[in-house]
Amino acid sequence: MASTLAPLSGFAKEHKSVRGYLDTAANSHGAEKGLLTHRALQRITSARPHLVEIGPDGGAAVSFLSSRLQQGQHGFAEIDLTLIEVPDVASGALTQAIQEFNRVGTCEVVRGFAQDIGTLLERQADVISASALLHEVYSYGGGYGGLHSLMRTLPTVL
Numbered sequence: 001m002a003s004t005l006a007p008l009s010g011f012a013k014e015h016k017s018v019r020g021y022l023d024t025a026a027n028s029h030g031a032e033k034g035l036l037t038h039r040a041l042q043r044i045t046s047a048r049p050h051l052v053e054i055g056p057d058g059g060a061a062v063s064f065l066s067s068r069l070q071q072g073q074h075g076f077a078e079i080d081l082t083l084i085e086v087p088d089v090a091s092g093a094l095t096q097a098i099q100e101f102n103r104v105g106t107c108e109v110v111r112g113f114a115q116d117i118g119t120l121l122e123r124q125a126d127v128i129s130a131s132a133l134l135h136e137v138y139s140y141g142g143g144y145g146g147l148h149s150l151m152r153t154l155p156t157v158l
């Protein structure tokens with residue numbers, strides 16, 4: 001899907017997809033990255049919450065959430081997790097984390113840009129997580145214009 005804003009300029013997809021970076025260097029501290037999402041989830045009353053994580057990278061937060069949401073014990077009928085990741089950024093660790101999450105709920109990756117979140121989600125989100133993401137939008141996704149657009153769009157999809 002084409003970005004409605006300026007495309008990411010200068011985003012080093014090749015370097016950011018290197019296994020050593022995505023799967024190892026940038027893929028730790030899942031508890032730190034997923035803790036607030038897990039806490040927010042505990043305040044959701046929907047029978048089938050929809051979580052969204054923008055920029056999951058190697059999936060550390062996804063793995064953390066899976067470990068916290070024991071199958072059949074989280075109290076929801078189902079939990080859906082949508083991951084929004086830049087096209088062509090691929091991680092083996094994320095694939096594994098998605099498989100883990102699929103044991104406690106459903107998880108899919110949507111390829112696109114945070115700035116276009118208004119057109120990327122199939123249904124409203126209950127929780128949106130974006131750890132270490134905004135500086136990327138600023139640097140490669142339109143500077144303050146991209147940030148302001150994202151901030152204005154978030155309430156429309158929540």
Ligand SMILES: C[S@@+](CC[C@H](N)C(=O)[O-])C[C@H]1O[C@@H](n2cnc3c(N)ncnc32)[C@H](O)[C@@H]1O
Pocket residue numbers: 008016026033054055056057058084085086089112113114115130131132133136137140141
């Ligand atoms: C610095 S990493 C942070 C990864 C992880 N969330 C964390 O806290 O460690 C930024 C992540 O956001 C993705 N990303 C960068 N710009 C993006 C954009 N405009 N829209 C969606 N994802 C983006 C990158 O590919 C990467 O997965």
